Amino acid sequence: MELKQYLDYRKELLRESRDQEGFTSEASFIGISVLPLMADAKLIDSEDWQETYYSFAAEKIKINGYMVNESGERLQLFILNEDSVNLAATENDMAISQKSYYENHFSRAVKFVKRAINRNLEDTQDSSPANVLINQLSSGDILNQFDVVEIFLVSATATMEMRGNDPKPKKFDFENEEFSVSYAQGREQLKKKMLIIRRLIDLNFLLDVMISQGNREILTIEFGNVFGAPLSAIKAASEANFESYLCVIPATNLAELYRLHSTRLLEKNVRSFLDYKNDANRGMLATMKKDPSKFIAFNNGLTITATASDTSQQSGITLIHSLTDFQIVNGGQTTASIYFGKKANVDISKVFITAKINVVKEVAEQELNAFIKEISLYSNTQNKVTTVDLDSQNPQLIKLKAMTMSVVTPSGKKWFFDRARGEYSTMLKKSGNRNRLEKEFEDRRFSKEDLGKYYTAWGAQPYMVKKGGIKVFKFFITALCGDGEKRKPVDIDRTFYEELIAKIILFDRLNKIHGIGKRAIGQLRSAVVPYAISILYAHTDGGKSDLYFDLSRIWKSEGLEEDLADFMEELMRLTNELIKKYADSDDVGENSKKKELWDRVCSSTEIQMFMSKKTSIHILGKYTISTEERKKLSKRNKKIVDFKYLSDNVSIFTNGIAFYDRILVAMNDNLSTVDLVKLSAIKSAIAKREDLSQKHINFEQELTRTIGNEHPEVFEYRPVEEDLIWKNSFEFILKVYNNALENNAEVSVEFKKIEEMAKHKGIKYYSVFVQIGEALNKGQLPTMQQLWYASHILELKGSAHIL
Template identity: 50%
Template sequence: MGGQNHCTTTVNESKERLQLFIIDESSLDETTAEQDLCVSLKADYERQFKKAVKFLNLSVKGTLSDKVQDSDGVVKSLIAKINSEEGLEQFDVVEIFLLTLTATVSNKGESIQPRKVHFEDDFLKVKYEKDNVSITKDILILKKVIDLNFLASVIESRGNREPLTINFTRDFKKRIEVIQAADERNFASYLCVLDAEVISGLYKRYSSRLLEKNVRSFLQFKGVNKGIKETIRTKPEQFIAFNNGLTVTATNAIIKPYKKSQYLEALTDFQIVNGGQTTASIYFSHKEGLDISKVKVMAKINVAKNVAENDLDNLISNISQFSNTQSRVSNVDLRSKSPQLRTLKSLSDSIITPSGFRWFFERAKGEFLTKVRHAGSNGNRLKKEFPRERRFTNMELAKYYSAWGNSPHLVKKGGEKIFRHFIEMLESEEEATEKVQIDREFYEKLIAKIILFRRMEKIYGQGKNSLGQLRAAVIPYTLSVLYIYTDASGSGKSFNLERIWKEEDIDTELQEYLKELMILMNELIKKYSASEDFNEYSKKPELWESIKECTEIQNLFKKSSTLSIFKKYTISL
């Protein structure tokens, strides 16, 4: 198929991967015959990919700028970027995606059948100057067709990513000797040594897909990562002794014999579940010019046979928890891969506030710092785009969400305890428990709860000018009281969180009322506490039971200030 093509581009988060999206506009033509939309020849797609590869070649050579119309500023900027020393140093990989409404088929047999096509890698050899040194490198060019077959597979998999299959023999021309350490009915384990070039090549080719089931993001070159980089620089031969290595999971392994030894050929559903920091550190050290040729890394490969997806996730969590010794992995880290949290992350990435901003949900520990580092010179812009007041972590999410409820004593416990309570509520499969729907309405109300909680922290204050010394207890207790007298009161009224979302703040009248309520709550915690350690006793359910329906609270909710706020800030269900 020929026809017209439209092209758009993006760059991945770690900035080393340029992504070109070619739209096959001829496939969008309603007059195109059905048989023309069934593509059986790989060459039909190859012709379109060649146009993109030619575009890249001419851009690098600098012969394309004058041929592009001045009105096409985006394309001219892209060409200038590709042709610049900065761009040539930045990009290690170019992914070309062909978006088409064709179906890739095979005509062999009695009926037409859908099929996949695999495209060989291309390499673009480039030269540039860095610190007065001439550098030559190969930019890897990857090609993929996004056709109707692909879309059907996505729908059928219900959003799950396609398992990642690594063929070491084909992609890296390496024989990797392995020793089998275990072989059980549903489980096998292998030990091997990987050259750093293989690890760097894996990250270059597959980027963060390698680490999807990893419990943490790459946490900059500090702490353990700084040590990894320093070892590569000064003692590369001793790297294998100093580093804990990688732990890999897979659902299938192809192991072949050769000269009385066993060699790893391929792994299906490949994931690095421990050693993600090592992997990324090796790649970025190599990108910065460090020699990794003498670096070797121990790897343990765990192959789960005939394991369901949920069981595989549990296995990975256990492997991460028990095998990780480089730095502590918390239960919050382990649960960060929850499907519900992934959905919430997608919402935070896409939903814009009424004033035109986005919030950043840090689903995995260190995610924002990773993003800032990978942004390079744009790191400061990213910090301005997402200031601290518009970011929240997993544990903060649990605290803010749970404070608007009937368990402020659990919120006071904080940390992993409130996160565990939150995630169990979120993923509860009990019939008596109403399923929480993570959608746009949930997200907007969540942001409203965060704004409300953080404004109350400012109202309460800290130090000499604060309302007291019990802020961590007073705020969740106050919000929970407000919740049970509105949303949970059975009156048919709910607190108008939508208004806070739209205004992205709370007005002076509500601020004054919350201050009044917090001053009272400060005294009630002291009055009804059975211990002189008020902060510690506020973690007990007995205190909450004593306070939520006490006379002082009931009297406050009969006052004109409460009635005025409820008239203004409640809506009918």
């Protein structure tokens, strides 16, 4: 990777992180540009963080914010290298080759932690957002809860080896640090070791995540470093691409593994650790306490997967030195129970666990996921386990992507679904008109992670939205795909899509109304917005009345009408105060992730009084519809034509033959004979106006993604005017089709009208519109040849206003 690519990506991140007022602040850079990529890499459980800026320049102390991991034992702190987001910084400033540069920044956060624990930061103002964190770090209960402080240094710099004239990417690892803390819990004075883990989040890391399309960061376990010795095992199976080992792991070693890596060990586990209230976890705890030596007999053990191993042989025993892409795919609750049992002062020195290690070599992520799913199903035959595809290849997400390509809004615009991380960025690079597209999709773009929040907020689980991350996404995907038993998969039709977009508009508009910084309603936006939406839901769809909120009204207006916006602002102001009033912790942000707080707020006297006001009754009456009206809406246009295949063809044709000639020049030495044949077939299809096969479309998409990463200069061109006719003709056809559906008109009749108008104006090939209308009426797509014939109507002055 060249330095220029990192610096270009830095510009992209700074551009993306502009807040509502068009500025890039430290908080917006972390929250908008960095946390989503860290969540993709599974370094954090959620994108939801508490912004708690604190800086004391004279003492070289700084912190930007924090979050607590899902299982609660790890405090994760964020510090931004402010020099790295300075727009005036030079390219030389952004290339870092010295480890000490980063260590100096880490030391500011470490100093904050140690000073806070020792109560040496108590001179902060009462209004300081860091006060809650500072008070927590000096609290005995919180110090007892946290075993690890993980510090993430966010730096928009490229870490490079600068020897010679050709800088190379470089990676720095930072050693962990342990220090002793003393604290009181009740009348007891306690002492323990606190672990500090330091992790650099630089441009190298961020671009790697983007290039991998949001795949998690690979976890490699060096057993000598963790256990003090290799892991002894017996080889049970060995094939060309598969090996299996059996071993026994001391519980003390497993607990240390969890302390170092927490839930990253369990990313692909189908279950999550609940707590000791769960019968299975309570049983494990009881066995550890009363009969530890029998734990190995009672427990089913672990199933571990990896994609590579480093082993050696000694006296007939296999010594496993390391495992790459280490994942505990079965036995996650056992692992967590052992760790939290030890944390609760249970003696686990006599506890051992059996483990089966499966090393699956040279497989793609998708194949590995399928293998793990089978393990999960076969390993849990006694207890029903529902598995869903959490990646971008989930069939329901693919259908949703097709919807964004097939449906236009009443004003004739489309939404962009960033189904796999990097799709939007690749589209911008390929377009040749980045500024226009950025403006076009500025407020009409969403990711699969965003969907989890938007969809779930319209319900009775706003605390789940506040948790964010994999928790809310799993909840959303399960709702979308069903559970294989009582709950059926959602039908991804036009009505579902329109209502989903309405939910996105509602959520996004409330975010803007709430505001940020000094003009904001408060400092709890990430809780207030979903809470307010869920309160609205509770008094409409989720209530006992026969009334449903009319989401189609938001879809049609593509925004919130003024009286509804005013009503929701008033509701958010009240919600902000009630969250603070009913929270049972000083850390209100974290407390809002609990169902108990939501129940208190939703059922409060204040909410009941607010919803009983005359203005509230008027709003609910105006924006709700009956069950019968809702049924009529859901029946309308249930099935629509899927335009994705045609859209993919149009995208390739719009690139033009010259674009693929540029690819040949840039990649000729790296393309196989088969690849060259496919590329030639694509150029031939464009020249002859013939539809491309799905095989060639898939090849082109994978090829251009690779080029975007390795040869971005290929995208530095603008399509010629004659190639743009494909896109313009496609959008014209799509608008005619969608307008017909929106107005409950017959599709073929609407295209017949276009034909008559074209004939009257003397447009060539006017009969093609009848052919297209009849095809769409049958659920069939027009051909690329027909699209070319139809493009001649665009020569008519004012054709954009025909509709």
